[in-house]
Amino acid sequence: xxxxxxxxxxxxxxxxxxxxxxxxxxxxxxxxxxxxxxxxxxxxxxxxxxxxxxxxxxxxxxxxxxxxxxxxxxxxxxxxxxxxxxxxxxxxxxxxxxxxxxxxxxxxxxxxxxxxxxxxxxxxxxxxxxxxxxxxxxxxxxxxxxxxxxxxxxxxxxxxxxxxxxxxxxxxxxxxxxxxx
Numbered sequence: 536x537x538x539x540x541x542x543x544x545x546x547x548x549x550x551x552x553x554x555x556x557x558x559x560x561x562x563x564x565x566x567x568x569x570x571x572x573x574x575x576x577x578x579x580x581x582x583x584x585x586x587x588x589x590x591x592x593x594x595x596x597x598x599x600x601x602x603x604x605x606x607x608x609x610x611x612x613x614x615x616x617x618x619x620x621x622x623x624x625x626x627x628x629x630x631x632x633x634x635x636x637x638x639x640x641x642x643x644x645x646x647x648x649x650x651x652x653x654x655x656x657x658x659x660x661x662x663x664x665x666x667x668x669x670x671x672x673x674x675x676x677x678x679x680x681x682x683x684x685x686x687x688x689x690x691x692x693x694x695x696x697x698x699x700x701x702x703x704x705x706x707x708x709x710x711x712x713x714x715x716x
């Protein structure tokens with residue numbers, strides 16, 4: 536299948552839009568990703584702050600790219616509250632889900648990571664969704680979590696909870712950043 540310009544468009548206009556970083560298609564375009572040049576490396580300033588055990592600057596955490604972990608979860612058919620063998624012939628269905636953990640007190644924490652290395656140390660099959668820290672905090676609260684757990688497997692762990700989690704979720708960062716250090 537090949538793509539051709541739609542009525543009223545020209546190849547020159549389409550090339551101009553593509554050069555600016557959008558993909559043209561009959562008047563529609565895809566936006567640039569927020570972290571288009573991201574290579575998955577951890578922000579060295581954030582990781583150093585976490586490792587130091589000192590308080591992490593909320594402005595840095597709010598705007599720095601974190602990786603929220605998602606994993607594939609197999610869909611299971613349920614009848615009368617019990618899982619049953621799938622009636623689907625061929626491939627089974629699945630969906631992607633964010634990952635959270637429950638601590639001994641029953642509190643839920645959404646997992647996020649400073650880099651691909653820390654995510655893969657936790658689970659090599661997890662897939663990253665890059666978001667600013669403030670968005671990760673909002674996602675945690677929307678998911679019913681009481682904490683955002685950053686780099687659960689290390690190199691150093693940070694748990695953002697309570698009033699700090701709410702302040703992070705309310706943060707209005709001007710621009711997401713990556714590679715501050």
